[in-house]
Amino acid sequence: MINTQETVKDNDVLLELKDVHMFFGKVAALSGVSLQIRKGEIHSVIGPNGAGKTVMMNIINGLYKPQKGEIFFKGKKINKLPPYKRAELGLSRTFQKVEVFGGMTVLDNIRLGRHIHYKSGILSGSFYLGKTKKEEIQHREFIEEEIIDLLEIENIRDKPTGMLPYGLQKRVELGRALAMEPELLILDEPLAGLNLEEVEDMARFIIDINEEERWKVTCLLVEHDMGVVMDLSNRVYVLNFGNMIVDDTPAAVQSNKEVINAYLGEEDLYSTRR
């Protein structure tokens, strides 16, 4: 039941997975998954635990290499590129389990997110010559004005990230991913383990990032919180046991029999968080 009512123009597609297979030994984590993400959208991926959502993100990101299938980013085939090269192309992500750099301050974490935009090398760095000095101040200005201000983390910028509470670590991780100025941002369960207030904050940040003229970042969202998913997404992609069930607008997904059987369960359950 693939819904293809809207015609997709090729130049609109930012990321495309074509018939991707991924096996761990004999276990098929993904069997023939295809996905198109269009510029400017929030595209969600949902599915029960173990459906292969995180595997899919890791494949897009380059941490796993699929045995079969093709991945296109901005029309370029990126199957063979290692993660750091994909980052240079404009692919950024956050992790399901926070993976911040615990020993660095919040500011340094975000600075590290801008790694690909810094230029200085080992010689100019070791003497902190004019170029490095200027660059550090330039990027500091960007970070303060664009990221720290947006995410409202002014008060913790000099704290070691490992000592912060979980909710703030998630926010720092989002800041770090955003500092890269990506074109596609993969958000792997950004709301997991947050309290209601933090969920609302985070949802607001995601909308800001997606809609504000300054950012306009396409988001690929993996999330279990159905209320948020249905409210935020332009399209929802449902995965079950490595197979796509449906890829459609939120309303169509909610009324799809197969999705309800596989994941949503009883009607109205998904709206409990609201």
Next chain:
Amino acid sequence: MENTYLPCGKYHQTYKDEHSWWKTKFIKSKMILLLIVLFFVIPNVAQGYWMSIFNHVGYTILGALGVQLLIGYCGQLTLGHGAFIAIGSYTTTMLLLEFPWPQIIVDLGLSYPLSTIIAGIVAGLWSVLFGLPSARIKGFYLILTTMAAQFITVDFLITQYISQIGGRGQAFSIPGESIKIGPWVIDSNTKVYYLMLVLVILIIIMLSNLLRSRVGRAWIAIRDNDISAEVMGINVLKYKLLAFFVAGFIAGITGSFWISNLSAVSPEHFEWFLSLWLVGVILIGGTGSIHGVIFGSIFMVVTMELLRMGIQPLGETFPKLASDFLYIRDSFFGLLICVFLLYEPNGMAYRWWQIKSYFNLWPFSY
């Protein structure tokens, strides 16, 4: 931990102020005072024996800085750093003894400085070679491959082959007048001290500048979380090897410096215990901190000297103590590491940071 609170009531107005090296006037004057003491007071007050202890502290600092970079900042456990120091020493010695330097370079006193730089580069490349396994393995397994560096380099290559060159036997004695920088011949403890001081300050400046710019941040990111570092656009292998190169380079410079203090170079100076000792220094001083290297080095060297001074008089009545001093020293070293790991796992640098923060915020520490 590197970020210290400013004293009460101090605020920065520009980013430039906050990025500056010495953030307040007080720190600046404190550091200048320290430099005056190091350069003028100590050499005039301290006598020969104490001078040699200072030199040994400096040597330990230089050696441990490389280990700190690898273990404390890049997270690559290494237990073979002595090998690269040995490479530095032997490269310089061989260049000084065997290389046909043009007379003009010898007259200008450039042969030793040039050899030192070459030694740094050679040791750096040698270190990269043994850093290559870090592409695939980490943690305990990397300890084993870096230990291999120690045994392959010192016990095999240097002892078996390089020491045989020129038929000099095990130890290479270095003619005193060949250790010459410009017009100065490094022939006394005081001169070695000045050379040590310049090198220590230079390398600390370079390393701390690296650590607050792009390359150093990438290293720390790899230490904290290599997977997300790669996702954030860091070429992990490249930066790991860069860390091995810089650590090896520092080790090469260290080794090359140390021959100015030795009358002869032999493989016994670079036994595996040296590598272990340097790791002990950063464990006691505190991993991930340049202060830690300095505190650890001073503490270890001075403690061992005090131990020796304490045991020597006892040796007259108990001859066994004097003859077994080496064993006592080693077991004391082990005991110290145990005590520090139990009671001060973050090392002396953490305590120092706490004291500093306390006084910066005093009397309103909340």
